[in-house]
Amino acid sequence: MALTYFNPAWLLMIAGILIPVHFRLRSMLGLAYVVISILTLIWVILLPNGEYLQGYSLLDHDLIIFKITKTSKMFAIAFALMLVMSTIYTMDNAKPLEVSSAMFSAGSAIGVVFSGDLITLSLYWQLIAVSSTLLLWSKRSVESRKSAKKYLLLHLCGGFVMFMGVILFSQAPNAIEITDLAEYVYSGDCGAILILIGTLLSAGCPPFTRWISETYTVASPSGSVFLSGFMTKSAIYVLLILFAGLHFLIYLGLLMIIYGVVYSLLCADQRKALSYLIVNQAGFMVVCIGLGSEISANAVCIMAFANIIYSALLYMGMGLVARSSKNEQAINMGIFRFMPFEFICTLIGGLGISMFPLTSGFISKALLLSALNELGIQWVYILVLAGTAGVFASVVVRFIYGVIHAPLEKDLKTIKTPLNIKIAMGLMALVTLVVGIFPKYFYSFLPYDMDVNYKAYNYHSVVEILELLAFAGFIFVFVLKSTKLFSSKEDHEILDFDWIWAKGLLTIIALIITIYENISRYINRRIIQNIHKILDTILTNVAKPHVSGSVWNAKITAVIPIAMILVMLIFFLFTHKI
Numbered sequence: 369m370a371l372t373y374f375n376p377a378w379l380l381m382i383a384g385i386l387i388p389v390h391f392r393l394r395s396m397l398g399l400a401y402v403v404i405s406i407l408t409l410i411w412v413i414l415l416p417n418g419e420y421l422q423g424y425s426l427l428d429h430d431l432i433i434f435k436i437t438k439t440s441k442m443f444a445i446a447f448a449l450m451l452v453m454s455t456i457y458t459m460d461n462a463k464p465l466e467v468s469s470a471m472f473s474a475g476s477a478i479g480v481v482f483s484g485d486l487i488t489l490s491l492y493w494q495l496i497a498v499s500s501t502l503l504l505w506s507k508r509s510v511e512s513r514k515s516a517k518k519y520l521l522l523h524l525c526g527g528f529v530m531f532m533g534v535i536l537f538s539q540a541p542n543a544i545e546i547t548d549l550a551e552y553v554y555s556g557d558c559g560a561i562l563i564l565i566g567t568l569l570s571a572g573c574p575p576f577t578r579w580i581s582e583t584y585t586v587a588s589p590s591g592s593v594f595l596s597g598f599m600t601k602s603a604i605y606v607l608l609i610l611f612a613g614l615h616f617l618i619y620l621g622l623l624m625i626i627y628g629v630v631y632s633l634l635c636a637d638q639r640k641a642l643s644y645l646i647v648n649q650a651g652f653m654v655v656c657i658g659l660g661s662e663i664s665a666n667a668v669c670i671m672a673f674a675n676i677i678y679s680a681l682l683y684m685g686m687g688l689v690a691r692s693s694k695n696e697q698a699i700n701m702g703i704f705r706f707m708p709f710e711f712i713c714t715l716i717g718g719l720g721i722s723m724f725p726l727t728s729g730f731i732s733k734a735l736l737l738s739a740l741n742e743l744g745i746q747w748v749y750i751l752v753l754a755g756t757a758g759v760f761a762s763v764v765v766r767f768i769y770g771v772i773h774a775p776l777e778k779d780l781k782t783i784k785t786p787l788n789i790k791i792a793m794g795l796m797a798l799v800t801l802v803v804g805i806f807p808k809y810f811y812s813f814l815p816y817d818m819d820v821n822y823k824a825y826n827y828h829s830v831v832e833i834l835e836l837l838a839f840a841g842f843i844f845v846f847v848l849k850s851t852k853l854f855s856s857k858e859d860h861e862i863l864d865f866d867w868i869w870a871k872g873l874l875t876i877i878a879l880i881i882t883i884y885e886n887i888s889r890y891i892n893r894r895i896i897q898n899i900h901k902i903l904d905t906i907l908t909n910v911a912k913p914h915v916s917g918s919v920w921n922a923k924i925t926a927v928i929p930i931a932m933i934l935v936m937l938i939f940f941l942f943t944h945k946i
Contacts, residue, residue, distance in 0.1 A: 373420070375434050375482060376411045376444075377492070379404065380451075380475030384468040384499075398459035398788075401467050405455045405474075409448040412478070415441060419484055432484025435546070438815040439669060440481040443605050445813070446673040447477050449799070450597045450680050457684055457792035458590040466506035470594035473499040477598040481605050485544045486534045486563070489606070493530060493570075496599055497523035503594055504587055511586040519583050522576070523599070526569035533562025550614040550660075564611060571603035571654070572647045573620055574627060581631070581643040589687025592639060596683050597676045600646060604653045608668050613660025621658060622751050624651025629758030638686045638770075641762060642679070645721065648759060649675045652736060655748065659739050662816040667735035669814055674728035674803060678720035681796035682763070685714030688789065704771045710785055711771065713793040718767055720800045722760035722837065725830050728803035731810070734824045756833075757840035765841045 383404045387397065420434040451474045458467055476499055479492035497520065504516035537552070537559030538544045552560035569576045580600070584592050611617065628648025635641040653671050656664040688710060692703050704711035720729040733756065740749040803810050811818045 375479065376408050376415075376448075377475040377477075377479035377482060379411070380408055380471045380478065381495075384471030384475065387468065387471075397464060397467070398455070398462035401455040401462060401471065402452065402459060404471070405448065405452040408478075409445070409452050412441065412444045412448050415444075417441070430485075431488055432545075433488055434482055435484030436482060438813070439605070439609065439665075442669045442813055442815070443481040443601065443672060444478045446601070446676045447474055447481070447597065450474075450676045453677075453792045453796050454590070454593050454597075454680060456788050456795070457593060459788040460786040461590070463506055463588075463590075466503055466588065466591055466594075469499050469503035469506060470591075473503060473594065473598050477602045480602045484546060486538065486546065487544050489546070490527065490531045490534050493602070493606075494524070494527045496602060497527055497570075500595060500599055503591055504583055507586070507588045507591060509586070512588075515583045515586045519579055522579050523570060526566045526576075528566075529562050529569070530566030533559045533564075533566060535559070536562065546609055548612065549610045550612065553611065553614060564614075567603050567606045567610070568620075570599055571607065571650055572600055572624075573650075573654070574623055577624075577627065577647050580646050581640050584643040584646070584683075585637065585640045589683075589691050592687055593680050593683045596642075596646060596679045600650055601672050601676055604650060604657075604668065604672055607654065607657050608665065612657055612665060615658055615660075617654050617658030618745075618748060619658075621651045621654030621656075622748065622755075624648065624654060625751065625755035626758075627651075629755055629762060632762040633758070638767070639683070639690065641766075642682055642686060645759060645762065646679060648755065649679065649721065651755070652733065652752065655752065656736050656739065659743060659745075661739055661742065663735060663742060663819075664739040666811075666814040666816055666818065667732060667739055670728070670735060670803075670810070671732035674720060674732045674800070677796055678717040678727075678729065678800050681717035681793060681800065682714060682721065684789070684793050684796065685710060685717065688785065707785060709790060710793060713797040715764070715767070716797040716800055718763040720804070722764050723756045723833055724760075724764075724837065725825070725833060726801065726804045728800050730833065731804055731807045731824050734829055737829070738822070753832075753836055757836050760837045761840045761844035765844045769845070 383401075387400050387404070415436050417436050417438065419432050420436070451470070454470065455462075455467065473496055476492050476495035480489055480496065483489035483492060500523075501516050501520040504512050504519055506512075534544065537549075537557065539559075549557075549560040549563065553564055572580045584595050587595055607617070624647050628644045628646070628651060632641040632644040632648065635644065649671075653668050653675075656668045656671065685704075688707070689703050704714070716727065720727040723729045723733045733752075736752065737749060740746075740752065807824050
């Protein structure tokens with residue numbers, strides 16, 4: 369098939385470089401990005417499964433540059449679909465560097481999922497980090513440039529750790545093939561462990577989580593939409609294909625779920641709260657990967673697809689608030705009173721992320737709960753439900769409460785949303801609902817065949833979720849009323865894992881330096897000074913002029929050179945064995 373002779377990732381990467389050169393007008397630039405994104409989406413959908421573009425070699429290993437599986441195709445469709453909606457969202461205000469970086473980042477992410485070997489995968493992995501850094505840099509503010517430097521440093525370190533793991537693991541024949549590395553981690557293989565560490569860093573796992581809330585918040589409203597979809601979901605894909613069944617990931621995923629909910633509830637800025645919920649949603653997927661069953665693998669694919677769509681939709685809504693109020697912190701939800709269509713679309717995204725019935729979020733998390741029931745892990749089941757309730761309180765209830773009770777600024781009635789933004793948000797909301805209402809048509813794209821008797825919607829599951837969400841909403845509103853939580857008009861700084869690196873690590877370094885200085889001072893005072901005194905005494909006595917009657921000085925003057933000659937002679941005899 370002709371489509372398999374060229375990787376669609378390359379089309380996006382080439383377009384990201386060349387389109388700004390040929391299209392100077394902003395309107396033409398945005399349209400060109402949309403057309404290329406739509407062509408890529410159609411291309412990815414039509415691709416057949418199989419291995420292509422083989423015969424290349426590097427480091428004495430045969431590379432598989434282009435490999436299509438059901439899992440990789442699912443992720444690639446999600447990336448391409450999100451790119452289409454996001455480029456439509458930015459059509460009216462397309463910034464060349466920002467959107468071209470996003471195109472290159474999307475191409476790199478598709479390159480990761482279509483990689484057939486570890487070396488190719490790790491190379492595309494570094495390209496995602498570089499292009500996402502440029503996407504952050506394109507805002508050209510002091511905060512974005514500072515965050516871009518941190519982002520680049522962190523992900524280059526993670527990519528270096530992954531690549532070192534690939535090099536160590538590739539010592540054996542055919543060791544660079546995409547295969548299950550969980551058993552190698554259990555056996556203590558250093559290469560597999562390094563690959564795992566590099567992947568977890570980019571997935572936003574604790575203690576490497578601060579980069580998500582910091583970078584996604586300081587990016588431009590459209591930049592946040594692009595950033596939400598590529599790096600973390602690429603990491604989820606790598607974890608799925610390499611480390612499925614690694615039980616340690618269940619506990620790590622639960623930590624991410626609880627961590628993301630708690631910190632999102634503490635944020636007044638909705639964009640920052642959404643950034644923490646990216647960690648929370650990744651936690652659900654990490655739990656699924658740790659389970660290692662076929663149904664959990666299907667759950668990861670649906671969850672990743674759904675999360676890419678409704679997270680981008682929520683960032684579009686919050687970006688619209690930041691853009692309309694001309695305030696970087698998306699706090700004034702009252703703006704949505706004059707935007708009913710945009711409010712409904714954003715609300716659908718919030719319902720999706722909260723596992724509300726008839727949305728894609730319900731379909732994906734229902735599979736996770738079925739996998740937990742199948743394995744009989746009830747305590748994980750309870751914690752997953754608790755995390756879902758927290759997400760509902762953090763997004764939907766607080767969002768609606770903010771729309772109703774937020775104070776309004778002047779002249780907000782004159783705000784008009786551009787048509788392209790309405791189209792993008794409407795399509796995103798439509799996808800979220802279609803997948804949730806007609807899940808059976810979506811199951812054919814999953815890597816494993818679904819049980820014909822499986823039904824996502826049944827009386828028990830629907831009632832259980834609705835009761836849970838109603839209870840979470842009631843508790844949240846009660847706490848809100850009694851404590852006046854989130855009454856602040858400005859977001860405040862929250863201590864995060866960054867304290868370990870920014871404060872704790874610096875404190876340890878300062879303590880080490882202080883101890884070193886004290887020891888050096890003690891050595892200088894007690895030992896070196898005494899040595900100096902002895903040498904001064906010897907040199908003074910040797911160089912002191914002879915006075916008649918000073919027999920002692922004459923003896924020392926004669927004895928010292930004789931002693932030095934004897935020592936040298938003895939050393940010479942012993943070293944030459946004479």
